[in-house]
Amino acid sequence: MAILADQNTRLLVQGITGREGAFHTRRMLGSGTRVVAGVTPGKGGQSFEGVPVFDTVSRAVRETGANTSIIFVPAPFAADAIYEALDAGIEAVCCITEGVPVHDMMKVTDYLKLRGATLIGPNCPGIFSPGKANVSIMPADIFSPGGVGVVSRSGTLTYQIVNELTQIGLGQSTAVGIGGDPIIGTDFIEVLRKFEADPETECVVMIGEIGGNAEQRAAEYISSEMETPVVAYIAGFTAPEGKTMGHAGAIVSGGETTAQAKSEALRRAGIRAAENPSEVARLVAEALGREP
Incomplete structure (x- = not known):
């Protein structure tokens, strides 16, 4: 599905x-x-x-x-x-x-x-369900049908991680780029809820960024409401405090808005959190009990 x-x-x-x-x-x-x-x-x-x-x-x-x-x-x-x-x-x-x-x-x-x-959205790459519908600006040739759902604040990281999943034989059910602005129409939790209800989504990749607390709220939801395994990556480990990085919503104000703090919150919730985007595909394979 x-x-x-x-x-x-x-x-x-x-x-x-x-x-x-x-x-x-x-x-x-x-x-x-x-x-x-x-x-x-x-x-x-x-x-x-x-x-x-x-x-x-x-x-x-x-x-x-x-x-x-x-x-x-x-x-x-x-x-x-x-x-x-x-x-x-x-x-x-x-x-x-x-x-x-x-x-x-x-x-x-x-x-x-x-x-x-x-x-x-706004300011998003859209929605891509391989083999079913492309409502997006995403490159079709990196996708393959499968059971990994992807939800992301970052378009570019979505492309990288989807491509690396495809390269090791892990196709995608749907990739959803929710957008990087401070105010968007749909947040992580709403998309995660839909993936949890989808019987053909076997694992979910969540790609977050510095700024705000959306990832921490998602971690609480995942730990209490989801049985589907989730692998996460938070962009911005080297971002300087107080500087907007690319997206209008990606601005570090210290404390819990940093990539390190968000990753630690995810791990405390039992979620596999990668240190760099190239680790994600391997962690997904581990979560699914498959050889990367």
């Missing part, structure tokens, strides 16, 4: 005719995803790579039955694109856009609770 995106995904691309939207739509189509509609205001009635383009999300949903959206629109308009998708009844929204204002996301997350939908 898979979570959030699978063979039943009917994908709508918001911003399909823009540079990024067009590029990644071609890649998603190339990996077998059912892209059923695109939306670019003012370009309704056109088509892109055989995909019909609509002026509004609501009309696209009515005419194509789209149930999932991926957003490639500029940051000042991203929140409006999310609202439009939620109001049209889209069940899962993935916002790739980087630089969405924090105040916009505060309002979006409040609205999200009213709609009962799932938002992945």
Whole structure:
């Protein structure tokens, strides 16, 4: 099985005719995803790579039955694109856009609770379920179908670790990049809960970063609620205190926000925590009782 995106995904691309939207739509189509509609205001009635383009999300949903959206629109308009998708009844929204204002996301997350939908991102690589659906900007050739779930704050580390899992014969059920911003639509615990409920996910890799306490909260959830083994890696062991590192949410303020403190919290909860990303695949193999 898979979570959030699978063979039943009917994908709508918001911003399909823009540079990024067009590029990644071609890649998603190339990996077998059912892209059923695109939306670019003012370009309704056109088509892109055989995909019909609509002026509004609501009309696209009515005419194509789209149930999932991926957003490639500029940051000042991203929140409006999310609202439009939620109001049209889209069940899962993935916002790739980087630089969405924090105040916009505060309002979006409040609205999200009213709609009962799932938002992945913003500032994320998306969702990839190998052999089923690609709702992402992730490179398809590093993935293979299997039983390892991946949830991550870091896009680049996701690619490295997925590639190393694939190289030793450990395929993935779904990889979910939740995003590195301070305010995001879905946190570690929500994704971990979905993996725990998925009978075909045998192990989960959690990739965290410095800043905040999301990893510590996830550790508490894992130790009390999960039977599926979890392997973790926290990026930023050498990050200087008080400096933002790459993501807006990755800033060390000392204490429990450091990579070392987070890794220790994970180990206290009985979770295998790697010291560097290249250890992760081996630890997953150990957790599954397989030769790396």
